[in-house]
Every structure is written in structure tokens, then in C-alpha cells.
Amino acid sequence: MIIEQLSIFLNNSLGRLSEVTGVLGNEGINMKAFTLSESSDFGLLKIITDDTAKALSVLKRHGFAVSSSKVVLIDLEGDTPGSLSIILKRISDLGISVESMYAFSTFDGAKAVIQTDDIERCNKTLMK
Secondary structure (H helix, E strand, C coil), rough: EEEEEEEEEEECCCCCHHHHHHHHHCCCCCEEEEEEECCCEEEEEEECCCCHHHHHHHHCCCCCEEEEEEEEEEEHHHHHCCCHHHHHHHHHHHHCEEEEEEEEHHHHEEEEEEEECCCHHHHHHCCC
């Protein structure tokens, strides 16, 4: 399924991540999944929330550099070894490039968030 993900650029300074999570928490916005990467100058926080439009508005209002993009959220059926490999092979066999990805597992199963160069075709392929 296609969903919206927020990308927030953060200066590498003490407490900056805490500011983002505090702003979202104070507004009653729940982070469902996230990943954080860094370089020497900045960090990139990618999040999925329970209210993307509100989170985008709130973060902009608080001065954060934030953007929204479409990603594909997939269920990794049964959370079994090799299930991600099968999905990635289906995507690569079609010539679709994975730009970024993160995954998470719960007691109920596993999910992956995939950003590609062709979101619509990736989604259509994985819905079969």
C-alpha cells in the first residue's frame, strides 16, 4: 500500500531529535515507524505517523525542514526468513531501484517501508 512518509533534516546538535519527538508528542501525533541516519553535518529522520498532514504542518510551524514523499508499505508475510529477499527480487527483476528502505518486526509480523524510483509500479507489483 502507498503511504506518506515525512523526512526531517536536523542539524547535528544535542537535543534536536528530542525537539522533534517532543513537538509531535505534545500535538498528540504518534510515530508509527522511523529511521535516523546521519552525516557529519546533519541527520535525516524519516517517520511514518498516524496523521501525516498534521505532523507536516506542526513541524513546519516549529521551523523544521520537513518534506513528504510517497513510499510503499508492505507486509512481510509470516515474518519468515527469506520473505524480504523474495520481494526485493520481484522489484529488481522489473528494473525498479530501491532508494531507501527500513523494516520492523512485531509479535504479529513484519513490515517494510520502501522508497523507489517508481512507487506506483512497485506497489502494483507487490499487490499481486
